[in-house]
Amino acid sequence: MANIHDVAKLAGVSVATVSRVLNNHPYVKADKAAAVREAIKKTGYTQNINAIHLKRGKTCLIGIVIPFLDHPYFSQLANGIAKAVSNTDFKIVIFQTNYNQDKEIDALNMLKSKQIDSLIFCSRRVSLNIIKEYNSSGKIVLFEDVDIEGISCSYVNHYDCFKDALEFLFESNHTRIGICISRRKGTSSIQREKAFRDFYKSKNLDLLERDIYTGCLYLEDGAKLAQRLYKSGDCPSALLVTNDQVAAGLLTTFNDLGWSVPEDVAIIGFDNQQISKALHLTTIDIPLYSIGQLLVEQALLSETTKHEIDLEIVKRKTV
Amino acid sequence: MANIHDVAKLAGVSVATVSRVLNNHPYVKADKAAAVREAIKKTGYTQNINAIHLKRGKTCLIGIVIPFLDHPYFSQLANGIAKAVSNTDFKIVIFQTNYNQDKEIDALNMLKSKQIDSLIFCSRRVSLNIIKEYNSSGKIVLFEDVDIEGISCSYVNHYDCFKDALEFLFESNHTRIGICISRRKGTSSIQREKAFRDFYKSKNLDLLERDIYTGCLYLEDGAKLAQRLYKSGDCPSALLVTNDQVAAGLLTTFNDLGWSVPEDVAIIGFDNQQISKALHLTTIDIPLYSIGQLLVEQALLSETTKHEIDLEIVKRKTV
Incomplete structure (x- = not known):
């Protein structure tokens, strides 16, 4: 698999020039741009977007920590999240934890290592003290009532x-x-x-x-x-x-x-x-559906926000 | 190292039946279950997907194209996928499409640009001709009966x-x-x-x-x-x-x-x-749960594989 260096070498230009051409950046001389395009064709080079993301510090991925996906409560919440995300350039990475702490910490570590931009906890087992340690790693949003600086939340009373x-x-x-x-x-x-x-x-x-x-x-x-x-x-x-x-x-x-x-x-x-x-x-x-959307909005905002969700009794025939 | 195919072959049953036995699923005939257990013993098969010879990608992300997450059918399938993935170093990226073709193509493009290693289609709207074009971009697995070189599938008749x-x-x-x-x-x-x-x-x-x-x-x-x-x-x-x-x-x-x-x-x-x-x-x-696991195994194997899933009528009180 050809990489950007191979393209640069073949085109006789610097890697930075290849990068400019790939990003449709202006101020690249026409002959150099043509040489780069020719080299891309010859080497079959495919742009690895991950490399770009690393440079920009943005993966466009939001992590979702969720205990189960096969339960209607959580799947409806996940659906609201997925729907909200589908209106953005972001994608979601699912951490289905079955309330296993190691899986939750795994997700936090992915945030720390910048493999995801934000992390939404739908429910958790890991302690708030551990979550606090990752506070500066990226945006964390919890679906519960917490008061931790820098961490956003939505919650039901x-x-x-x-x-x-x-x-x-x-x-x-x-x-x-x-x-x-x-x-x-x-x-x-x-x-x-x-x-x-x-x-x-x-x-x-x-x-x-x-x-x-x-x-x-x-x-x-x-x-x-x-x-x-x-x-x-x-x-x-x-x-x-x-x-x-x-x-x-x-x-x-x-x-x-x-x-x-x-x-x-x-x-x-x-x-x-x-x-x-x-x-x-x-x-x-x-x-749940609206809450999912709210959590995504909070995950993408740079400010820290907090929302209480109102619930209502629906009276039918079992009382 | 034996894989699930070797077990199925030795036991003279389908891969889906092996998967059912592995998951303690009911509705497996006693003689078939016994044959599977015998074959597992003989081959020394271990269910740890990490132990199988896997094509290791760079992102450790598997994309899942799924129309809805809030429907029990799809959420159970997604749960099987998520559970199988949770035994590996891989994570899943969810493309909830609502049967929107653009979203499906978006997922295919992420495969092409190496942001994900494999892509599982739980259901699709996009034509097979379009999917074929991405055949060389990475491993694609479909949950339907197709015969396309390089594309794996599991399907129900x-x-x-x-x-x-x-x-x-x-x-x-x-x-x-x-x-x-x-x-x-x-x-x-x-x-x-x-x-x-x-x-x-x-x-x-x-x-x-x-x-x-x-x-x-x-x-x-x-x-x-x-x-x-x-x-x-x-x-x-x-x-x-x-x-x-x-x-x-x-x-x-x-x-x-x-x-x-x-x-x-x-x-x-x-x-x-x-x-x-x-x-x-x-x-x-x-x-569905076993099928989810099967799809993940197919997404991680370098060979192209195809499995038919058996279904059974469960007779209760409405006929």
Whole structure:
């Protein structure tokens, strides 16, 4: 494979002149430009854009750290990001981490070594202290509420959102509410659990630790939980579920087992995914698609920005 | 070092079957699974893609051309790709095209200018003639049946698969079957429509052109179609639907309107997504996750390879 030096040698000009011709730069004498073009043809030289990017310090690549791509929540977010990026000259590089810290650090190191220009964390396991260390490596954007100089973020106030949903269930006469969350130590889960505990305290109700269900992410997790709750004979009167897939698994399995929703157990989902519409699930609308676009805008801005995202309860038939 | 082809050859099965066994995928016959395990032992095959003799590029980036990321079919495929890549030093660059030709050509140009090492087309609009022009730019892998020198592919025989499903419905006494497809001019749709027409001819049945429903991709498309069919009073006795999302939209909406499935109308979906399990949908299992891994292996091998993927009908409660 011919490189720029081969072209220069054959054309009898400097590498800088070849570079000028390649970039349609003015002030190249006509005979030299012709010699360069002839040499390019003869050597079959292809311009390696990576080399140019290194010079300019711009790769036009935005890294996306995302735990899973096969989950509707994350794929919708990724879709919003990809759509926003598609209106620019940028491309996205996906780091599908499965919450593996090494993969997250790998992404940070690519930012540091200038292989990507910006990095968006859709969700993370790695500590904020580690992220801070890469602060000066390039633009980092987080999808959570942080206050770190130079790092932009968009976030949902999961505390308020959970509080609103719990109040709504309380108004509908539910006093024993269970919550289904994903990773207990995730930033969102911590806020949600706090809202849950504060709600019980504010209503002077007894909280049962066994009513906090963790590790719920996929439809099948909901189906399994429904079977467990049905068999146990010890089910809360309402379930606040942090994603529609799990809520759909709960709903369809309860129905299969002969329970009516909301008569036997009320359910609120989260995300307002298409499946929730089909199943008439009451859920919380989160504009993932728009958030994806917002994150890209933040990744491309030189200023540090911060946005709170509002959520709304969509009342259907499961409460 | 043995590769997946050597294992398949020794076991006397397809590469897709080996991939299914490696991924503990269900729906593999016991004797085939045993043969595969025996062949793995004999060849000393290891699934670590890094261990295979790979063509090492300079960017360690693999481009993925994919129309949408927010659709379960494509996101599961992308997930398989991302998972396979995560065992290597490579990263993926996503070209989310929304079937826009310019975006597809953009990806091909990035391959040509060596910004990526390989390019996998999950689905395309751009003509094969254009793709051929980039043949020497780097490794191109297509997820469809093509015979172009230097271009690898994995594919599903959509014709045979549709024929099998139609025969299954015919055995269940359905003689007026409707089909729901996505883009009418997509490569898969063309094969499927041909199978549909050939089936009607072979059974000496009259095909009604209005029983071919196009533009069906999302759950809401199925919901809308169900309402239209219910109101029209002119519904086939069975529907063969090319994705589970649409099938789920049809099923839940028919139920809402008071129709029973399969008594009033039978439904077969496609993909065997989680939603189909929850709704007891009869569907066609396509091992998207394994296919994603296969495509990556093909993208990293220097040889040109071709694999046919087997599909199976998963019989549940909607036929």
